[in-house]
Amino acid sequence: MADKQVADLTLEELKGLIAQVVDQRLRHEQQPQRPVDKEALKKTLESIDSHMWTPPPGAPSTLEMLREDRGR
Template sequence: MTVEELKAIITQVVDERLRQERQSSIPAKKRSLQEVMESVDRHRWTPPPGTPTGSEMIIAEREKWRQPM
């Protein structure tokens, strides 16, 4: 196999993979902004009342590590 033949094979493989990637990344169906927002509303999770915020959890964890053993 010559260097030119190897280059041709590599080019062919790369082109094929790029084509496959483009085809798989094309969305099946475009949704309107309204549909997207409704989906976000349906899938949003709200923690129960009294649940600590992320910042509060980090502060509590730091306090545990600062306590002497």
């Protein structure tokens, strides 16, 4: 059946092909997900928070820097 074009399939072959594709997609979607390691996630988020940089007061915004750069 792999050699045939869709137009050459019988109705039963087409239904079988559709069922096969649907089954594959359902199996793919229903794969068990790894459980989330909440402690590792918490450490990662804390690391992001502690390494976040805040510009000093009066520093130009990213929009202002883009406009200045485009003006050159």
